[in-house]
Amino acid sequence: MNEQPSPFSLENTLASVGVRRLTPENTTIFEGTFSLLHCAVRGDNLYRGVFAVLLFPVTYPNRFISLRYTGEKDKEHEIGIIEDLATFPEEAQHLIRRNLARHYKEYLITRIHRIRQEYGLLFFEVEADGHPASFVMPWRYDRAEEYGQSGKVLLDAFDNRYIIRDVNALSATERRMFTSFIYW
Amino acid sequence: MKPTPLNVITIGRIPATVRERAQAFGFDDDCLQFAIASDLALDGRATETWVLVSSTHVVVIGTGENGETVGPFELRTATKVRAFHAVGSAFLQLQIDGLYVDVARYSNSLREPFGRAIGELKCLIEGAPARPEVLSRPSETLCTRCGLPLPSGGGGCPRCLRKQGIFARTLGLMRPYWLSIILLLLVMLGGVGLDLIPPMLQRMLVDRVLAPPADAALMAHAESIRLLIWILLGLVAASAGRMLLNIFIGRTSSIIGTRITKELRERLQRKLVSLNVEYYNRHSVGSLMSRVLYDVDYFQGFVTQVAQGFLLNLMLVLGIGAMLFWMNWRLALLALLPIPFVVAGTTFFWRHIYPRYYRVWDSQSKLSQLLSGLLSGIRLVKAFGQEAREERRFSQAAGYLQQSRRGLETSVATFNPIMGFVFGLGGLIIWYAGGRLVLGEMRLLGEPITLGTLMAFFAYMGMFYGPVSALSMFSNWATGFLSAGQRVFEVMDATASISDPPNPTRRAAVEGRIEFRQVVFGYDPYNPVLKGVSFVIEPGQFIGIVGKSGSGKTTLVNLLCRFYDPQEGKVLLDGVNLRDLRKEDLRRHIGLVLQEPFLFRATIAENIAYGRPDAEPAAILNAAKAANAHDFIARRPAGYDTKLGEQGAGLSGGERQRISIARALLCDPRVLILDEATSSVDTESEQEIQKALATVCRGRTTIAIAHRLSTLKNADRIFVLDEGRVAESGTHEELLALQGLYHRLVRIQTELTRIES
Ligand SMILES: Nc1ncnc2c1ncn2[C@@H]1O[C@H](COP(=O)(O)OP(=O)(O)O)[C@@H](O)[C@H]1O
Ligand SMILES: [Mg+2]
Numbered sequence: 001m002n003e004q005p006s007p008f009s010l011e012n013t014l015a016s017v018g019v020r021r022l023t024p025e026n027t028t029i030f031e032g033t034f035s036l037l038h039c040a041v042r043g044d045n046l047y048r049g050v051f052a053v054l055l056f057p058v059t060y061p062n063r064f065i066s067l068r069y070t071g072e073k074d075k076e077h078e079i080g081i082i083e084d085l086a087t088f089p090e091e092a093q094h095l096i097r098r099n100l101a102r103h104y105k106e107y108l109i110t111r112i113h114r115i116r117q118e119y120g121l122l123f124f125e126v127e128a129d130g131h132p133a134s135f136v137m138p139w140r141y142d143r144a145e146e147y148g149q150s151g152k153v154l155l156d157a158f159d160n161r162y163i164i165r166d167v168n169a170l171s172a173t174e175r176r177m178f179t180s181f182i183y184w
Numbered sequence: 185m186k187p188t189p190l191n192v193i194t195i196g197r198i199p200a201t202v203r204e205r206a207q208a209f210g211f212d213d214d215c216l217q218f219a220i221a222s223d224l225a226l227d228g229r230a231t232e233t234w235v236l237v238s239s240t241h242v243v244v245i246g247t248g249e250n251g252e253t254v255g256p257f258e259l260r261t262a263t264k265v266r267a268f269h270a271v272g273s274a275f276l277q278l279q280i281d282g283l284y285v286d287v288a289r290y291s292n293s294l295r296e297p298f299g300r301a302i303g304e305l306k307c308l309i310e311g312a313p314a315r316p317e318v319l320s321r322p323s324e325t326l327c328t329r330c331g332l333p334l335p336s337g338g339g340g341c342p343r344c345l346r347k348q349g350i351f352a353r354t355l356g357l358m359r360p361y362w363l364s365i366i367l368l369l370l371v372m373l374g375g376v377g378l379d380l381i382p383p384m385l386q387r388m389l390v391d392r393v394l395a396p397p398a399d400a401a402l403m404a405h406a407e408s409i410r411l412l413i414w415i416l417l418g419l420v421a422a423s424a425g426r427m428l429l430n431i432f433i434g435r436t437s438s439i440i441g442t443r444i445t446k447e448l449r450e451r452l453q454r455k456l457v458s459l460n461v462e463y464y465n466r467h468s469v470g471s472l473m474s475r476v477l478y479d480v481d482y483f484q485g486f487v488t489q490v491a492q493g494f495l496l497n498l499m500l501v502l503g504i505g506a507m508l509f510w511m512n513w514r515l516a517l518l519a520l521l522p523i524p525f526v527v528a529g530t531t532f533f534w535r536h537i538y539p540r541y542y543r544v545w546d547s548q549s550k551l552s553q554l555l556s557g558l559l560s561g562i563r564l565v566k567a568f569g570q571e572a573r574e575e576r577r578f579s580q581a582a583g584y585l586q587q588s589r590r591g592l593e594t595s596v597a598t599f600n601p602i603m604g605f606v607f608g609l610g611g612l613i614i615w616y617a618g619g620r621l622v623l624g625e626m627r628l629l630g631e632p633i634t635l636g637t638l639m640a641f642f643a644y645m646g647m648f649y650g651p652v653s654a655l656s657m658f659s660n661w662a663t664g665f666l667s668a669g670q671r672v673f674e675v676m677d678a679t680a681s682i683s684d685p686p687n688p689t690r691r692a693a694v695e696g697r698i699e700f701r702q703v704v705f706g707y708d709p710y711n712p713v714l715k716g717v718s719f720v721i722e723p724g725q726f727i728g729i730v731g732k733s734g735s736g737k738t739t740l741v742n743l744l745c746r747f748y749d750p751q752e753g754k755v756l757l758d759g760v761n762l763r764d765l766r767k768e769d770l771r772r773h774i775g776l777v778l779q780e781p782f783l784f785r786a787t788i789a790e791n792i793a794y795g796r797p798d799a800e801p802a803a804i805l806n807a808a809k810a811a812n813a814h815d816f817i818a819r820r821p822a823g824y825d826t827k828l829g830e831q832g833a834g835l836s837g838g839e840r841q842r843i844s845i846a847r848a849l850l851c852d853p854r855v856l857i858l859d860e861a862t863s864s865v866d867t868e869s870e871q872e873i874q875k876a877l878a879t880v881c882r883g884r885t886t887i888a889i890a891h892r893l894s895t896l897k898n899a900d901r902i903f904v905l906d907e908g909r910v911a912e913s914g915t916h917e918e919l920l921a922l923q924g925l926y927h928r929l930v931r932i933q934t935e936l937t938r939i940e941s
Contacts, residue, residue, distance in 0.1 A: 034285040049283040057271075070284055074266070075907060098227075105228055105272035105291065119343050120674070121332070131230070136333055140674065141471060157333030158293040158325070161272040183542030184550075 020080035022067060027080070029092040037099050039067055039079060047079050052099045055081065058148045062086070065096060106153075106161045107133060112174045115181055121157070122181055128162060135162060144182045152182060197221070202234045202245045209243050209256045211236050217308065218319055220301045222290040224273060226254065235276065235288045237305060242278070244288045254287055265305045267298060269710055276302060295710055296325050350669035354486050357448065361440050368436055369495070375429040376499045380507055381422045383643035389415045391636030441487035445480050452476050452675055459678055461747045462707065470553025475671050478548070482668035485661065494658050497651035504648045511637055514630050518617050519645055522610040526603060526652060533599050540592040541664045545671075547585040554581050600653075607649040614641060688766040694773040696723040696854040696885035697758050698744065704752035705743055713739045715908040716753070721885055721901075723854075728896030729889045730929060731905030737889045738779060740905070741859050744887075745776055757855075775853030777861035781844035783835070788817055789824040791843055795851040807850040810876040812869050813842035837864035845873065849880055856881060858888045862895070870895060893926075893933055902926065 022041065029050075032038040037050040047069045055064040065082040085093055111127035117139060125134045135156040137143050147153040147163060154162040164170070170178060198206075198219050215238040222233045225246060232247045243256035257278055264279035273291050276298060277284040290298050300318050307314050322328045327341035334341055358365060393412050456472060489495075508516035558565065558574055565574055618638045620626040698721040706712035713736045721727050729737050742748050743755050746762045755762045762770060775795075783791050792807060793799040804824065808814040816839055820826045828834055835843070841864055848856060858877075862870045874895055877886070890896055897916050904912040904919065904926050912924050919926035 034280070034283070036283060036285065049285075073907065074264075101228055102226070102275075102286070102289070103270045105224070105270070107272075119332070120670075120677070138333075139670070141467060156293075158291070158295065159272075160292045180542065184546045 022080040022082050109164050224289045226289050378426045383640040385418050387636035387640035391634045441484035445484045471549045474549045479668035482665045497654045500651040504644050522606045543588040547588045551581045689764045694854045699756040702753035703750045705750040725900040726886045728899035728902040735905040736908045773854045775848035775856045777848045777858045779860045781840045788826050792846045807846040810880045811842045811846035812872045855885045
């Protein structure tokens with residue numbers, strides 16, 4: 001069990017053909033014109049207008065970040081992945097975080113005030129991101145998906161995303177109200 | 185309420201502050217082309233932000249305190265504009281200097297109006313004429329009357345169409361049987377009347393025969409016996425009548441109930457078959473199956489409830505209550521003392537039990553989902569040696585079912601005895617008060633009563649609490665029914681079906697001319713897979729389609745077979761829009777061989793003849809021969825009568841593909857589509873199939889999607905798909921000369937073949 005991985009281990013073989021890792025050693029991240037994210041990889045191009053995407057947004061929200069750009073003919077390409085953002089300089093971390101914040105818009109539900117069912121629609125009145133909010137979602141199986149171990153992501157009628165991190169962390173009343181409609 | 189797309193794109197609504205700030209950038213009211221309000225700032229804060237577009241510039245102005253602005257951007261410097269869909273929100277981006285710059289951000293609620301506004305911006309940038317009518321077209325995602333989101337795929341606003349509730353709709357299902365049901369109700373009423381008779385007879389029995397009051401005129405002994413016999417006869421008649429009515433009610437309601445559930449199952453199956461492929465991407469087969477199998481049973485319960493449960497009990501409660509009050513209203517009031525507790529208890533119970541019903545259903549459907557996945561993927565499980573993990577997963581799901589069931593049943597098991605006890609208390613009160621009344625005490629309760637009256641009182645009370653508790657259980661049942669009904673009607677109301685046109689264009693014969701005209705389509709409407717595909721295929725042509733995997737080849741086929749309708753543009757067969765053809769007519773003329781062949785659990789011959797069950801055996805042989813399937817079938821001991829297992833188990837991948845080619849050929853379609861139909865066949869058999877196909881396909885329009893480019897050498901034309909567009913088209917030679925994508929693909933493949941040989 002404590003064997004050293006041999007240089008011919010599967011791990012290494014896959015790494016040689018798999019995704020490219022971006023590390024602070026080979027990658028510089030900085031801000032360019034129009035406050036776009038730029039990214040220079042040693043021995044490779046300078047990429048402009050880069051955006052970041054989380055590869056495991058639920059399980060690893062701070063790791064495995066893919067840096068991508070829009071190339072010719074509007075095709076999207078991957079530059080490489082950052083396995084651990086914390087290894088990068090403060091400034092780069094900040095830029096990536098800001099970019100990620102742009103890519104994801106999810107409302108975090110902290111309280112549920114009321115749920116009403118009518119016309120096959122659920123009318124939610126909640127506290128999301130610290131503000132009272134209301135939204136309408138079709139009362140359908142595929143509009144409330146699992147989110148991690150015991151969370152739920154609710155897709156409203158327009159596909160806006162409302163997240164409940166942990167259904168079990170809701171108060172008993174809220175949970176009863178919630179599970180009486182979203183019981184799956 | 186969120187702004188509706190209709191009033192977002194109106195210049196008149198621009199707030200005065202924004203108007204003022206805009207003027208600083210030279211945005212006067214008369215140069216303004218249009219304006220649109222977004223609900224997010226670029227950093228994601230929720231704030232109203234306006235995008236103002238003049239014929240030369242775009243500027244974004246916030247309504248907040250400091251009114252952050254973005255831009256202005258000069259349209260002349262922008263080369264492109266696009267909507268960039270991130271997660272949960274999207275961006276309006278302008279391409280400047282080859283880079284896409286975020287101009288404005290909007291939540292998914294505003295995808296529709298922004299999509300239109302971006303289309304308009306595109307026109308401005310490309311110098312095309314503006315289409316103001318696009319901006320003012322009514323919304324397709326929101327009801328224009330009440331602002332409620334519309335179900336996707338059309339179907340009208342649920343509020344404005346006044347969709348009935350589940351109970352009302354279920355009653356609607358029973359409409360064809362209204363005569364039987366009225367008869368049933370009348371019979372039931374008679375039954376209730378019969379039920380009320382025995383206690384009165386018993387009262388007479390006690391008071392007049394068994395324990396006549398001391399002051400009553402003494403009856404002759406013989407007369408008493410005669411009265412006894414008459415009373416007994418009356419009791420027998422009442423219960424015999426009751427028996428007959430019960431038989432009638434039970435049988436009739438079972439006949440109606442089973443008929444309704446059968447019809448409902450058939451309707452559900454018909455609906456499920458008519459739903460488009462998209463629906464099945466979204467719903468698990470397990471949850472659909474449990475609707476058809478189990479949820480529908482609740483509808484039989486509904487009929488039983490109407491006939492024997494709810495209404496009967498309600499009438500009994502009313503009838504018995506009336507009798508109790510008629511005999512002695514003061515005593516009756518005492519008897520009803522526990523009722524408020526019962527009602528309170530039931531309401532409490534209902535509120536707590538309600539979610540549990542759902543969970544039981546959920547756990548059941550999860551379990552069946554897991555099981556069907558496990559069984560159909562059993563080879564994968566074995567191949568990867570994951571039996572132990574599957575066992576754990578199953579045991580988890582089974583545990584969930586156990587838990588949810590236990591939760592439900594233990595609550596019921598606790599509740600019912602408690603209610604029984606409370607009811608019992610009611611009886612005790614009557615023993616005490618009624619007993620003393622018989623003894624001539626407790627005058628404040630009124631006149632003394634006879635022993636017979638007390639006995640009748642008890643008899644009625646015994647009959648009374650049964651229906652009351654049944655009524656309180658009714659709410660439980662109703663909860664289960666409501667959730668089952670909701671799931672059944674959810675399928676019935678699904679609009680994800682491709683509907684037949686009201687006035688279809690009839691086509692007896694089809695030539696096979698196919699045209700795609702500026703087709704835009706995406707499985708998610710905001711993420712197009714095909715981005716403006718146009719081509720014409722003349723009748724009888726052999727067309728090859730190549731392209732990387734994921735480039736949209738199968739999607740093209742899906743549109744041609746009308747599994748989906750395009751969002752923009754048209755697909756035409758012989759100059760007729762597919763939307764104007766009947767699905768039946770269309771599918772009859774198109775033979776499709778799928779990438780992953782699906783074979784039913786039946787014989788090989790039945791599988792080949794699936795599209796033409798009446799095919800002559802000789803025709804089946806010919807089709808199999810043409811598909812190069814004949815020889816391997818003939819070598820089987822049972823030949824064409826070989827029974828295939830689930831999904832064609834017992835055949836190799838290539839053999840399955842050849843059978844499905846034979847199946848398509850047998851239908852003699854005018855248009856034959858082969859979607860990588862020979863990908864699992866070895867090169868040699870593939871060449872044989874090609875040779876045969878070349879003969880068979882003469883005169884038919886054939887579209888072959890292939891990875892192995894060598895098979896398309898003889899195609900009349902080859903389309904190269906790339907990222908949802910036809911990047912190149914022409915014959916093999918023309919495309920090679922072009923030195924483009926096709927050339928590159930061919931070069932890669934010839935290198936590979938060199939390695940192989
Ligand atoms: N049912 C679906 N729902 C959502 N996206 C799909 C669906 N089917 C295919 N796609 C996507 O559409 C694109 C084109 O797929 P397809 O037409 O099957 O490609 P191919 O050229 O390999 O046949 C792919 O990016 C694929 O991920
Ligand atoms: Mg395909």
